[in-house]
Amino acid sequence: MPLLDIKNLTIELDTDAGRIAVLEKVSLTMNPGEIHGLVGESGSGRSVLTKAILGILGSNWHVIADRMMFDGKNLLELTAKERRYLMGCDMAMIFQDPSGSLDPVKTVGSQLIEAMVPNKNIPFWRRSKDTYLNAQKWLHKVGIKSPKALMKCYPWELSDGECQKVMIAMAVANHPKLLIADEPTNSMELNTQAQIFRLLSQLNQLQNVSILLVSHELETLVKYCKNLTVLYGGQMMESGLTTDLVAAPFHPYTRSLLKNLPDYTGKIKHKADLPTLQGSAPSIQNLPAGCRLGPRCPEAKRQCVKQPSVEIYKDRAFACHFPYQDEQESDDDTFA
The missing domain is CATH 3.40.50.300 (P-loop containing nucleotide triphosphate hydrolases)
Structure with missing residues (x-):
């Protein structure tokens, strides 16, 4: 199907x-x-x-x-x-403008955790820490070298590439x-x-x-x-x-x-249309x-x-x- x-x-x-x-x-x-x-x-x-x-x-x-x-x-x-x-x-979506899609007054970590669904199989007193560690894990998977430090950053402190990776992590974190x-x-x-x-x-x-x-x-x-x-x-x-x-x-x-x-295989003249x-x-x-x-x-x-x-x-x-x-x-x- x-x-x-x-x-x-x-x-x-x-x-x-x-x-x-x-x-x-x-x-x-x-x-x-x-x-x-x-x-x-x-x-x-x-x-x-x-x-x-x-x-x-x-x-x-x-x-x-x-x-x-x-x-x-x-x-x-x-x-x-x-x-x-x-x-x-x-369903999840990665938008065209990653910087504009993130809230500039909230840290990256808080926005990522807000988008994630807590694991109900874990006791409620451990869910907050588990979600925080899971957010770091997904940032690492998308290619962020220092996920713990980036969690404390604001979107305007990041490059477009880093914001895009955060958006991807946010999109795929819920599988x-x-x-x-x-x-x-x-x-x-x-x-x-x-x-x-x-x-x-x-x-x-x-x-x-x-x-x-x-x-x-x-x-x-x-x-x-x-x-x-x-x-x-x-x-x-x-x-x-x-x-x-x-x-x-x-x-x-x-x-x-x-x-x-x-x-790219053939020869193109200089300034050719x-x-x-x-x-x-x-x-x-x-x-x-x-x-x-x-x-x-x-x-x-x-x-x-x-x-x-x-x-x-x-x-x-x-x-x-x-x-x-x-x-x-x-x-x-x-x-x-």
Whole structure:
């Protein structure tokens, strides 16, 4: 049974211009122990999707879905109290801005202990000390060299990398089944980025934590994720095994993202322009009709003014009227 199963999720926001669908019929499936990548440009709806999974909804949000299941539970039917308990124990999230997500007037240790669930198997007079030692243990596991000293520090005394490690320790201390990492290495040095990605990979392998890794860096997701889902303008473009998407992308947007990756093996002229997809992502106030990639798509035709339905072909899901066919397939082989 999938750990996370979302079918045709639509999120609409009430704005001054009326109700706008910022996420439109997006489906996502994750199995236990899987690292799933969610890639897209800024404004593609990645953060909106993760907040909907956690239940962090705004007052002007309207969530509609055919199915939204987590570990056999219907997320749409849970009460606010049940969602908070689920988010504190079985789900956790690493936010984009670790420094801004921590309270600047409280020590790191007090915030970490506050987020941890005490072990009820230990007598109540020992739980406080046990939780304190457990917090130090998790700080050490995420790569903090002096966890006891760092417990007494305030967030503004730490670097961005250290704050990110504290956020990771806070997220995994309760052994969640699903960890959502939303741009976990945003604005960090390359060495720190590599260290955090290795840490997330170790948590997945040793603790069997399922990770939804959100990023706009396709090159990084290809390295660490088993499956990928590509979003654009609030619509799902393509989803499937990472190796299949890289070897033979069906959607023009996926192919454009792969072509935009720098080629480190060849010779690039000094100050040469890198290949890019012309145009920019649409704003929510000016969303195009039909396929939202249409104004930028190199394969766009008149039919693209109608939203394409999601097609399934060999465990690959994609939404395009004119997908690329694998050149190795025979001419008689058609998409389902």
